[in-house]
Amino acid sequence: MGAVDQATTGDHLERYDAALARDPMSAFALVREWMRTDWRAFFAQLRDRRPIFVTPAFTVVTRFADVTEVLSREEVFTVRAFGPRLEAALGGPFMLSRDATPMNWREKGLMQVMLAPQDAAGVRGFAGRVADKALDAASRRGHIEAVHELFRHVALRVCAEYFGFPGPAPEVLSRWTRAVITDGFANFQGDPAIQAASVRAGEEMIGYLRRLLAERRAELQAGRVPVPDDVLTRLIRTTLPSGVEVADERILINMAGLPLGFVESGPGAMVEAVEQLMLRPRVLAEAVEAATAPDPARFDSYVWEALRFSPFFKLLPRVCERDHVLAAGTPRRTVIPAGTFVLAAPASAMFDADVVEEPDDFRLDRPGHLGLYFGHGHHACLGVHPARAVICEVVRRLLVRPGVRMLPPPDGAIVRDHGIFPDRFVLAIGAQGKDA
Numbered sequence: 001m002g003a004v005d006q007a008t009t010g011d012h013l014e015r016y017d018a019a020l021a022r023d024p025m026s027a028f029a030l031v032r033e034w035m036r037t038d039w040r041a042f043f044a045q046l047r048d049r050r051p052i053f054v055t056p057a058f059t060v061v062t063r064f065a066d067v068t069e070v071l072s073r074e075e076v077f078t079v080r081a082f083g084p085r086l087e088a089a090l091g092g093p094f095m096l097s098r099d100a101t102p103m104n105w106r107e108k109g110l111m112q113v114m115l116a117p118q119d120a121a122g123v124r125g126f127a128g129r130v131a132d133k134a135l136d137a138a139s140r141r142g143h144i145e146a147v148h149e150l151f152r153h154v155a156l157r158v159c160a161e162y163f164g165f166p167g168p169a170p171e172v173l174s175r176w177t178r179a180v181i182t183d184g185f186a187n188f189q190g191d192p193a194i195q196a197a198s199v200r201a202g203e204e205m206i207g208y209l210r211r212l213l214a215e216r217r218a219e220l221q222a223g224r225v226p227v228p229d230d231v232l233t234r235l236i237r238t239t240l241p242s243g244v245e246v247a248d249e250r251i252l253i254n255m256a257g258l259p260l261g262f263v264e265s266g267p268g269a270m271v272e273a274v275e276q277l278m279l280r281p282r283v284l285a286e287a288v289e290a291a292t293a294p295d296p297a298r299f300d301s302y303v304w305e306a307l308r309f310s311p312f313f314k315l316l317p318r319v320c321e322r323d324h325v326l327a328a329g330t331p332r333r334t335v336i337p338a339g340t341f342v343l344a345a346p347a348s349a350m351f352d353a354d355v356v357e358e359p360d361d362f363r364l365d366r367p368g369h370l371g372l373y374f375g376h377g378h379h380a381c382l383g384v385h386p387a388r389a390v391i392c393e394v395v396r397r398l399l400v401r402p403g404v405r406m407l408p409p410p411d412g413a414i415v416r417d418h419g420i421f422p423d424r425f426v427l428a429i430g431a432q433g434k435d436a
């Protein structure tokens with residue numbers, strides 16, 4: 001089963017070369033458009049013919065070995081592409097805004113302790129219960145707008161209960177994450193209005209967290225019972241020896257990073273997984289059968305393979321800080337000059353036939369280490385354990401519902417903000433599912 005949902009548009013590279021000779025701006029526009037709408041066919045050509053695709057504006061890296069090289073060399077390929085935007089919003093450095101600093105080492109470690117992998121089962125159960133409640137209500141109506149009524153709804157509840165960061169209201173937290181992440185990852189033209197909205201949202205978020213931290217600390221000092229075992233409480237109760245203690249400002253920034261990491265990418269991944277499964281009716285039927293098995297692992301492998309066909313993070317941007325020989329010792333060897341804007345493409349790497357057998361087939365036996373859904377190397381996702389659990393469980397609870405299905409467009413079309421962040425995905429649900 002191959003690229004069932006994407007049209008192919010002939011020889012991309014010939015069209016690119018012709019456009020570049022005629023009008024470089026139009027060549028740049030073509031590449032951006034293909035990366036958005038026809039990326040599977042475009043990347044297939046690049047992997048085959050120009051695996052390190054150098055353009056006057058940026059360089060796209062498409063093979064698995066080279067993508068992981070870029071993401072593993074944080075001192076060469078840095079997050080300066082988006083780091084300053086995140087810092088402007090957060091008012092200070094954050095692990096995803098810097099590379100290879102003592103702060104990266106220390107705060108990633110600290111936050112890995114706070115997001116204990118053994119929490120994932122409990123978070124999964126919680127997410128499933130919240131999802132079921134939303135699905136019960138939707139089943140009575142016959143349809144669900146899955147992005148807001150289910151995927152974001154669950155993600156925001158997880159932020160409230162597990163992170164201890166409910167926001168003044170879920171809609172407010174939702175608005176903050178969208179504003180900051182849009183500026184960091186979708187404001188390609190540097191629109192000052194988007195930047196200002198992000199800075200405003202970041203200030204509101206940090207201000208809110210500062211009050212929340214003070215309140216929670218006061219409650220803990222007053223002996224509040226029961227004490228919520230959420231990430232905020234864990235951070236407040238953590239005492240490290242003098243010289244390596246955690247300042248409150250660092251708690252605030254790391255708390256802010258949790259919904260920023262989750263509320264856009266979690267629902268984004270759920271939309272992609274559900275769409276990819278629904279585009280393959282035979283696979284979907286098998287997945288639904290697996291969804292009722294006592295061990296969730298088999299069902300989860302359908303979700304990950306579906307996401308391989310459309311990972312939420314298709315490209316990870318980096319800036320090359322010094323001349324670097326990429327893919328040294330291979331026929332792809334390319335000197336990447338300092339200052340190059342580099343796009344490492346996990347979406348392409350996961351179709352590299354050098355490491356993924358029969359990449360166009362939907363198969364459940366893909367080795368886990370080839371999945372780049374959560375990045376790789378220095379900046380590999382902090383939230384991978386709870387995120388995996390929530391994504392799989394919410395998709396599972398949705399798919400086991402009788403009568404759940406996609407609607408034909410325009411009703412069923414997935415609507416995305418800035419072409420990236422899903423905002424609308426209406427599905428029919430229940431025996432009386434809405435058909436038009």
Ligand code: HEM
Nearest residue numbers: 095096258261262265266269313374375379381382383387
């Ligand atoms: C509990 C939910 C989540 C949290 C708290 C979270 C948090 C984070 C943080 C803090 C980082 C930066 C790590 C560093 O710089 O060392 C990160 C990286 C990343 N996360 Fe997550 N995340 C979550 C969910 C997700 C989901 C659902 C996806 C996609 C399916 C995702 C994909 C990524 C990717 C691709 C990176 C690497 C970015 C890069 O290298 O530029 N995350 N995450």
